[in-house]
Amino acid sequence: MPLATLYSFRRCPYAMRARLGIVLSGAQVMLREIILKHKPEAMLAASPKGTVPVLITQNGQVIDESLDIMIWALRKNDPQNILLSQLPALQATAMALIKHNDDTFKPWLDKYKYADRYPEYSQDYYRKQGEIFISQLESLLTKHHHLLGHTASIADYAIYPFVRQFAHVDKNGFNTAPYPNVQRWLTDHLISDPFMDIMKKYPTWLESEQQFLFGTGIQD
Ligand SMILES: N[C@@H](CCC(=O)N[C@@H](CS)C(=O)NCC(=O)O)C(=O)O
CATH class of the missing domain: 1.20.1050.10 (Glutathione S-transferase Yfyf (Class Pi); Chain A, domain 2)
Incomplete structure (x- = not known):
């Protein structure tokens, strides 16, 4: 099964929060590092509002609010109870x-x-x-x-x-x-460690070029 795709921008605090959710849940996605001045067509086609982060799940669902991306990841796996689900x-x-x-x-x-x-x-x-x-x-x-x-x-x-x-x-x-x-x-x-993980540098993703595995992938 292909992985979800995350359009991200390293220094954006909303994208950082989404990447933290992914790392803390042990999920793994394909990360596409973008430049805000040159947003990829594929990202805008999925989410015309043109903000990062944008996650496209394996089922093609588009999640384009950072908090929702955190929740998406942590609902799958949340060993540290970051979501406070029982509270x-x-x-x-x-x-x-x-x-x-x-x-x-x-x-x-x-x-x-x-x-x-x-x-x-x-x-x-x-x-x-x-x-x-x-x-x-x-x-x-x-x-x-x-x-x-x-x-x-x-x-x-x-x-x-x-x-x-x-x-x-x-x-x-x-x-x-x-x-x-x-x-x-x-x-x-x-x-x-989670901050170190989310701040690793990736080259910019250009249409149909390289993307990068992000996250530990310990989650199923
Ligand atoms: N409510 C959105 C806000 C995301 C947002 O505003 N991201 C900024 C970058 S930090 C952005 O993409 N701005 C569009 C632009 O600068 O063109 C979220 O939580 O994901």
Whole structure:
């Protein structure tokens, strides 16, 4: 049976979250690394909205939302209970936190990162708006080692790629800000094996050229 295909872009935090879901589930897909400025026709034919990641399953189902790709992979195999499947209330909390990340934090992150494109306010203003979410994470991480408990869940994996981007805008400023638990949490993830796995570099996939096996394939 052919493997599912994942259109991905290495530095995109949404694509990172999808690749984390795949790695953590032990799934294996064919990875096609794309360039956002030159999206492959085959990807646009499958998902005309033109965002990465896009997964095309073995059955031809198109999944073009990063969180749905994580869920697709983890529903097949989730040895670490990252999906919190037996804990529906906590799972709902995780989904609400991820939604807050995507709907509120991410737009501030973009404005902070590209402040010159949004001259209405200063970069400092955008950073402070983003820090409202960072403070919420700090208070969660003061209570337990991971966002929602003592083990990492989908909330941690879906959110930390975005916090990484936020931290990278001004690394020194971030590292000296009063968020010791967020700094510890982010560092732990950035030195972890799953992060190393998802950040391997692949040459760009050009139509009908090479694609790459991605993931461990320990899942059936
Ligand atoms: N809601 C989507 C958002 C994905 C998204 O916006 N990805 C960005 C890259 S990080 C993208 O593809 N943007 C289109 C572009 O830049 O042309 C998801 O969760 O998958």
